[in-house]
Amino acid sequence: MGVIVQKFGGTSVGDAKKIQSVASRVIEEKEKGNNVVVVVSAMGKSTDHLVDLAKGIASQPSKREMDMLLTTGEQITISLLAMALTERGYPAISLTGWQAGIKTEPVHGNARIIGINTERVEKELGEGIIVVVAGFQGITEDGAISTLGRGGSDTTAVALAAALNAEKCEIFTDVTGVFTTDPRYVKDARKLLAVSYDEMLELAHLGAGVLHPRAVEFAKNYQIQLVVRSSTEKEAGTIIEEEAAMEQNLVVRGVAFEDNITRVTVIGMPNSLTGLSVIFTELAKNHINVDIIIQSTLSEQLTNLSFSIKNEDLAETICVLENSKEKLKYERIESEAGLAKVSIVGSGMVSNPGVAAEMFEVLAENNIAVKMVSTSEIKVSTVIEHDEMIRAVQILHDVFQLSGSPVRS
Amino acid sequence: MGVIVQKFGGTSVGDAKKIQSVASRVIEEKEKGNNVVVVVSAMGKSTDHLVDLAKGIASQPSKREMDMLLTTGEQITISLLAMALTERGYPAISLTGWQAGIKTEPVHGNARIIGINTERVEKELGEGIIVVVAGFQGITEDGAISTLGRGGSDTTAVALAAALNAEKCEIFTDVTGVFTTDPRYVKDARKLLAVSYDEMLELAHLGAGVLHPRAVEFAKNYQIQLVVRSSTEKEAGTIIEEEAAMEQNLVVRGVAFEDNITRVTVIGMPNSLTGLSVIFTELAKNHINVDIIIQSTLSEQLTNLSFSIKNEDLAETICVLENSKEKLKYERIESEAGLAKVSIVGSGMVSNPGVAAEMFEVLAENNIAVKMVSTSEIKVSTVIEHDEMIRAVQILHDVFQLSGSPVRS
Numbered sequence: 001m002g003v004i005v006q007k008f009g010g011t012s013v014g015d016a017k018k019i020q021s022v023a024s025r026v027i028e029e030k031e032k033g034n035n036v037v038v039v040v041s042a043m044g045k046s047t048d049h050l051v052d053l054a055k056g057i058a059s060q061p062s063k064r065e066m067d068m069l070l071t072t073g074e075q076i077t078i079s080l081l082a083m084a085l086t087e088r089g090y091p092a093i094s095l096t097g098w099q100a101g102i103k104t105e106p107v108h109g110n111a112r113i114i115g116i117n118t119e120r121v122e123k124e125l126g127e128g129i130i131v132v133v134a135g136f137q138g139i140t141e142d143g144a145i146s147t148l149g150r151g152g153s154d155t156t157a158v159a160l161a162a163a164l165n166a167e168k169c170e171i172f173t174d175v176t177g178v179f180t181t182d183p184r185y186v187k188d189a190r191k192l193l194a195v196s197y198d199e200m201l202e203l204a205h206l207g208a209g210v211l212h213p214r215a216v217e218f219a220k221n222y223q224i225q226l227v228v229r230s231s232t233e234k235e236a237g238t239i240i241e242e243e244a245a246m247e248q249n250l251v252v253r254g255v256a257f258e259d260n261i262t263r264v265t266v267i268g269m270p271n272s273l274t275g276l277s278v279i280f281t282e283l284a285k286n287h288i289n290v291d292i293i294i295q296s297t298l299s300e301q302l303t304n305l306s307f308s309i310k311n312e313d314l315a316e317t318i319c320v321l322e323n324s325k326e327k328l329k330y331e332r333i334e335s336e337a338g339l340a341k342v343s344i345v346g347s348g349m350v351s352n353p354g355v356a357a358e359m360f361e362v363l364a365e366n367n368i369a370v371k372m373v374s375t376s377e378i379k380v381s382t383v384i385e386h387d388e389m390i391r392a393v394q395i396l397h398d399v400f401q402l403s404g405s406p407v408r409s
Numbered sequence: 410m411g412v413i414v415q416k417f418g419g420t421s422v423g424d425a426k427k428i429q430s431v432a433s434r435v436i437e438e439k440e441k442g443n444n445v446v447v448v449v450s451a452m453g454k455s456t457d458h459l460v461d462l463a464k465g466i467a468s469q470p471s472k473r474e475m476d477m478l479l480t481t482g483e484q485i486t487i488s489l490l491a492m493a494l495t496e497r498g499y500p501a502i503s504l505t506g507w508q509a510g511i512k513t514e515p516v517h518g519n520a521r522i523i524g525i526n527t528e529r530v531e532k533e534l535g536e537g538i539i540v541v542v543a544g545f546q547g548i549t550e551d552g553a554i555s556t557l558g559r560g561g562s563d564t565t566a567v568a569l570a571a572a573l574n575a576e577k578c579e580i581f582t583d584v585t586g587v588f589t590t591d592p593r594y595v596k597d598a599r600k601l602l603a604v605s606y607d608e609m610l611e612l613a614h615l616g617a618g619v620l621h622p623r624a625v626e627f628a629k630n631y632q633i634q635l636v637v638r639s640s641t642e643k644e645a646g647t648i649i650e651e652e653a654a655m656e657q658n659l660v661v662r663g664v665a666f667e668d669n670i671t672r673v674t675v676i677g678m679p680n681s682l683t684g685l686s687v688i689f690t691e692l693a694k695n696h697i698n699v700d701i702i703i704q705s706t707l708s709e710q711l712t713n714l715s716f717s718i719k720n721e722d723l724a725e726t727i728c729v730l731e732n733s734k735e736k737l738k739y740e741r742i743e744s745e746a747g748l749a750k751v752s753i754v755g756s757g758m759v760s761n762p763g764v765a766a767e768m769f770e771v772l773a774e775n776n777i778a779v780k781m782v783s784t785s786e787i788k789v790s791t792v793i794e795h796d797e798m799i800r801a802v803q804i805l806h807d808v809f810q811l812s813g814s815p816v817r818s
Contacts, residue, residue, distance in 0.1 A: 050485070057493050060496065065492045068487065076462070079478035080474075143529075
């Protein structure tokens with residue numbers, strides 16, 4: 001019998017009724033003759049409630065104690081789901097992260113899984129029991145409860161699927177799949193039937209928000225077929241798998257976008273081997289996330305360096321740069337806030353060199369100024385005015401023929 | 410440095426403010442130069458909330474899953490208290506039952522502790538860290554989370570005190586100590602400065618409700634000095650220790666009482682070796698708790714048997730007896746509901762044979778009819794009309810000179 005891993009997020013298990021309908025989805029899969037492992041998150045807003053409790057107690061709660069606190073959320077969900085399944089005649093057992101053998105680095109708040117001892121889970125599956133595992137959590141080598149950070153339950157599900165050699169890992173969520181672009185903004189956005197891991201990674205990083213990048217990376221490394229689908233609708237979702245398994249008739253698979261972008265430019269910095277590393281080391285130390293980086297040499301002696309950050313990090317970024325002025329010897333800093341990033345993503349781009357040019361051309365025709373460009377083998381990102389963002393997305397969505405019936409990749 | 414174990418119940422940790430004041434009590438003890446282990450229960454009504462969640466999911470939730478669910482309550486409290494202590498400059502670490510090495514029988518809902526591996530707790534104490542342990546929970550040999558049942562956090566505290574060779578175990582609660590009788594009903598009830606383990610056991614069983622009998626037994630077996638005291642008031646509490654350590658100038662130490670009692674009498678049962686065992690085995694199978702049992706032989710052939718139960722168990726008790734009628738061949742059953750039990754407790758009674766007689770005499774003088782009597786070496790219990798209960802308690806409290814200033818045992 002094959003193993004199927006199903007993951008349900010917090011909104012899917014928000015109350016007793018929703019837990020019952022999750023139980024129905026699990027039973028459906030069990031009835032097909034599969035061994036089922038279910039990974040669940042904390043119920044709805046319960047994590048927020050726990051965070052508030054901690055805030056009421058301490059201004060700087062230790063990360064270890066936060067993990068101790070927050071992991072109770074998933075522990076509650078697993079027990080309730082196991083009760084619901086058993087009550088309906090399908091024997092089930094709940095396992096916390098440590099009981100399910102999920103080992104992590106000795107880190108709190110954002111640990112990575114370093115291994116899974118599947119003995120216990122396999123024993124239960126062997127007896128025909130549905131195994132319900134707490135997402136988002138694991139155990140360190142010295143027996144402390146750790147959490148995996150954001151998107152942690154996705155990672156738990158994929159890692160378990162890999163360790164158990166599962167046929168597939170289904171991620172149930174509040175959307176019906178991965179779309180060509182955000183359907184809230186572009187009405188003819190269409191659901192993709194399949195995307196590759198790499199495309200999904202670009203889409204996830206670019207704000208599609210359906211699947212955590214870490215989970216996609218894990219799935220890619222272990223070649224686990226992922227399915228993103230709705231926890232309430234019956235329709236098929238989006239399959240995420242290796243490129244080779246998919247037809248390749250679409251050059252661009254999706255248009256992703258993200259606002260709240262600021263461009264910072266360091267002007268007239270003397271060329272040196274260490275300049276770049278000084279700047280980005282200092283920014284990283286201050287937890288400022290830098291996205292696009294562009295360097296252009298002005299002359300043999302001088303360089304201009306541009307990079308993009310979140311609007312809210314601007315003040316701190318300037319402060320960091322000012323503090324390094326003596327070392328960097330740049331002329332001045334310029335910045336422009338209120339920008340947005342619009343990207344086209346598709347693995348077909350590798351063999352279609354004209355795609356980036358087509359993107360720039362159509363933006364220019366529509367009087368949309370491009371402020372920054374960054375490209376990878378399967379993605380072209382442009383930074384433009386925030387006010388032009390949705391128009392640009394709509395135009396690109398049309399030009400690359402993403403509007404229409406469900407996209408067969 | 411000595412080890413002190415402090416236990417705080419659910420009402421003492423009901424909200425952020427109360428957790429802060431628990432932190433203050435712990436810090437006070439730490440400041441005296443002691444190593445401190447704190448055992449806490451779930452916050453206020455949080456266990457009830459979890460039980461309601463389970464009821465919303467399943468009519469017969471498995472006990473294993475109930476344990477998985479309920480143990481999150483203490484896990485939340487330990488993390489919050491550890492945060493509060495650390496924030497105030499006193500390094501603290503929270504440990505769940507399994508992390509603290511608390512091993513139980515392979516039973517859910519009502520497990521007994523079978524051993525404690527104190528390695529981890531001692532390591533932390535050795536580094537000057539305050540250890541905050543989740544009460545009420547442990548781990549079975551095969552790695553399942555178990556709970557100790559009612560009064561479980563008291564037991565956790567006492568068992569840890571025993572395993573750690575602690576100087577004493579302080580049970581903080583919402584009363585200032587153990588009283589000669591219930592001060593809500595008898596206004597001149599006085600706090601006892603000390604009672605023996607056995608007296609406390611009788612008082613606990615008789616409904617004093619301050620300490621769980623299992624915890625007292627544990628303390629007695631391991632000779633752990635217990636202190637029952639208020640979590641809000643500063644005054645000294647009641648010490649519970651071995652008889653030999655105490656002065657013996659009081660014959661009766663307290664008057665306990667309990668209403669909601671029904672007497673059942675099985676009349677005209679032929680004498681047989683198995684009759685008693687048949688009745689009480691059947692009642693136990695049906696989870697009916699029998700308290701006092703009195704047997705009187707009517708003739709060489711016939712026996713009358715009386716026993717007391719809770720009012721609400723009457724219908725089921727009669728049903729059980731009817732079903733065994735063929736086997737028991739009794740003549741008829743009589744019952745009387747609406748009774749109460751009033752008991753005097755004191756280890757001095759062993760050497761004072763007249764105490765029971767004095768009790769009966771004073772009850773008779775006051776026209777209180779005694780329906781059943783049961784005695785042990787340190788206790789005399791009488792069953793009387795419910796309406797006479799408080800009057801009887803007041804009279805006995807006066808006669809045995811319990812009214813007055815704090816009682817020095």
